[in-house]
Amino acid sequence: MTTTVSDSVGSVGSVGIVSPQTARFEEPLTLACGRELAPYELVYETYGELNAARSNAVLICHALSGHHHAAGYHSDQDRKPGWWDEYIGPGKPIDTARFFVVSLNNLGGCHGSTGPTSINPGTGKPWGPDFPPLRARDWVHSQARLADRLGIDAWAAVIGGSLGGMQAMRWALEYPERVKHCVVIASAMKLSAQNIAFNEIARHAIQSDPDFAGGRYLEHNSLPAQGLGLARMVGHITYLSDDAMAAKFGRDLRSGTLERGGEDDVEFQVQSYLRYQGSQFSGSFDANTYILMTRALDYFDLAREYGDDPVAAFRHAQCRFLVISFSTDWRFSPVRSREIVDALIAAGRPVTYAEIEANEGHDAFLMPIPRYRDLFAAYMQRVGSD
Amino acid sequence: MRLDLTRIQPWIAPGSRVLDLGCGGGEFLQRLQHERQVRGMGLEIDPDNITAAVARGLDVVEQNMDEGLGNFPDQSFDTVVMAHALQAVHYPDRVLDEMLRIGREGIVTFPNFGHWRCRLYLGTRGRMPVSKFMPYTWYDTPNIHFCTVQDFEALCRDKGIRILDREMVGNTERKPLLAGAWPNLFAVTAIYRLSR
Numbered sequence: 001m002t003t004t005v006s007d008s009v010g011s012v013g014s015v016g017i018v019s020p021q022t023a024r025f026e027e028p029l030t031l032a033c034g035r036e037l038a039p040y041e042l043v044y045e046t047y048g049e050l051n052a053a054r055s056n057a058v059l060i061c062h063a064l065s066g067h068h069h070a071a072g073y074h075s076d077q078d079r080k081p082g083w084w085d086e087y088i089g090p091g092k093p094i095d096t097a098r099f100f101v102v103s104l105n106n107l108g109g110c111h112g113s114t115g116p117t118s119i120n121p122g123t124g125k126p127w128g129p130d131f132p133p134l135r136a137r138d139w140v141h142s143q144a145r146l147a148d149r150l151g152i153d154a155w156a157a158v159i160g161g162s163l164g165g166m167q168a169m170r171w172a173l174e175y176p177e178r179v180k181h182c183v184v185i186a187s188a189m190k191l192s193a194q195n196i197a198f199n200e201i202a203r204h205a206i207q208s209d210p211d212f213a214g215g216r217y218l219e220h221n222s223l224p225a226q227g228l229g230l231a232r233m234v235g236h237i238t239y240l241s242d243d244a245m246a247a248k249f250g251r252d253l254r255s256g257t258l259e260r261g262g263e264d265d266v267e268f269q270v271q272s273y274l275r276y277q278g279s280q281f282s283g284s285f286d287a288n289t290y291i292l293m294t295r296a297l298d299y300f301d302l303a304r305e306y307g308d309d310p311v312a313a314f315r316h317a318q319c320r321f322l323v324i325s326f327s328t329d330w331r332f333s334p335v336r337s338r339e340i341v342d343a344l345i346a347a348g349r350p351v352t353y354a355e356i357e358a359n360e361g362h363d364a365f366l367m368p369i370p371r372y373r374d375l376f377a378a379y380m381q382r383v384g385s386d
Numbered sequence: 387m388r389l390d391l392t393r394i395q396p397w398i399a400p401g402s403r404v405l406d407l408g409c410g411g412g413e414f415l416q417r418l419q420h421e422r423q424v425r426g427m428g429l430e431i432d433p434d435n436i437t438a439a440v441a442r443g444l445d446v447v448e449q450n451m452d453e454g455l456g457n458f459p460d461q462s463f464d465t466v467v468m469a470h471a472l473q474a475v476h477y478p479d480r481v482l483d484e485m486l487r488i489g490r491e492g493i494v495t496f497p498n499f500g501h502w503r504c505r506l507y508l509g510t511r512g513r514m515p516v517s518k519f520m521p522y523t524w525y526d527t528p529n530i531h532f533c534t535v536q537d538f539e540a541l542c543r544d545k546g547i548r549i550l551d552r553e554m555v556g557n558t559e560r561k562p563l564l565a566g567a568w569p570n571l572f573a574v575t576a577i578y579r580l581s582r
Contacts, residue, residue: 320445345459353447354446355448375436379440
């Protein structure tokens with residue numbers, strides 16, 4: 001059941017080489033949209049060992065462009081480890097010497113789990129734009145089935161940043177008896193109009209690309225690389241803070257000159273960086289998945305079915321909560337986290353909250369920041385001893 | 387543990403809900419959890435203290451009392467404690483009101499500025515007192531609202547706050563005879579149990 005782990009790659013604190021696994025589910029999953037999905041596959045990785053009492057399992061819920069590969073390396077040749085390697089590994093806050101960590105690619109994703117790039121059994125062609133729309137709750141229900149498959153009755157903690165934090169909160173409401181601790185990082189109970197607006201720009205960029213072909217680009221052997229790249233560029237700006245961009249790029253030039261007497265085109269460092277990010281992303285991510293994920297973000301509203309009352313919603317939870325925000329995060333600002341905390345307090349739920357001083361904007365939740373790391377580690381110690 | 391906190395402990399009912407305003411590193415709440423099985427929550431603004439309190443297994447919320455406590459529902463705690471923070475908040479009177487709105491009872495401790503040493507220091511040197519207990523200069527101090535035992539009791543009278551109990555702590559752990567008889571002059575620290 002556990003992933004093969006070796007020590008051949010990585011420094012101290014790495015889970016080493018990991019291999020993804022695939023779980024196939026034949027039983028139909030009824031989705032929030034009313035449609036049924038079957039069969040479907042979830043690709044996932046695990047780190048650490050499940051204890052005999054099966055009480056040390058931790059679920060990692062990924063954000064918009066995340067996937068199952070959260071820690072360690074897939075091969076000796078990998079340049080970069082998994083996306084949350086700073087926080088998952090032996091001796092790290094999510095300590096794999098203590099916890100059995102499960103990290104999956106969500107349904108609708110494009111890294112191995114069933115999604116728009118998978119073959120629609122009904123047509124024999126890729127799902128593309130016909131893949132059913134998903135909500136955070138659909139992911140939670142599919143994750144619960146994965147938990148069943150792995151023999152995990154209750155998670156010691158469900159942890160997520162950003163869109164992942166939304167899933168973690170939904171877990172606490174949908175399966176209160178299966179969550180002991182809920183860790184919500186740089187997240188919100190629902191997106192603001194500004195936030196939805198940024199997502200709409202991203203979708204519009206993708207859909208306006210002629211190569212998008214109404215979402216059937218795979219059938220046409222094309223890719224909306226321009227549109228997806230542009231979507232990523234916009235998104236990327238919103239994940240950073242003004243200060244972080246100033247510190248990283250300033251007004252430094254990559255080429256050309258601003259001296260008088262020159263007509264050369266000038267390229268700022270930030271321009272070349274954004275283009276690089278855009279083109280990297282458009283080569284590795286699926287446009288339909290991006291649209292699906294941003295819609296799930298937009299539609300998420302924790303308290304909608306609880307009379308729009310977050311306090312009433314959180315009364316259904318039975319777990320303890322850790323909520324963390326970052327001072328310069330303007331995409332999921334500390335105000336949004338405070339709303340979560342206030343609702344939890346009013347609902348009488350145990351909660352710990354910290355606003356971490358950090359320059360990195362929304363991306364801070366992925367970064368090595370000493371205060372964040374120490375607080376997270378201290379809380380996870382407690383998760384392990386509860 | 388500080389003397390004032392030792393004195394408070396008997397006033398906390400076993401198994402009750404306790405909110406500690408300015409909980410520091412959580413030493414007091416942790417002791418209450420161990421010895422009186424309270425369900426505790428702390429408020430704190432210092433990052434290192436917050437991490438220390440979380441490491442003690444406590445629930446701590448990063449929140450500045452001076453920006454209000456309106457997010458805590460009426461009567462949602464049995465006891466709201468504020469130890470050695472009254473003199474550091476912007477509106478001590480409003481915080482007292484909030485404590486007794488959120489909690490059935492409030493417990494407050496503060497350094498008594500009417501202590502004879504303060505008076506002697508001010509009277510003979512003509513300068514604001516600086517001591518082991520009040521180590522800050524007047525211009526660079528978190529303590530912006532010093533008061534005396536009499537000042538505090540006058541405020542309680544004005545606000546209609548009932549003083550259920552009061553304890554005075556002198557210089558030593560011995561029973562404070564002088565501080566008991568003449569608290570305004572001899573109490574180093576004043577401790578009050580309050581309700582509406």
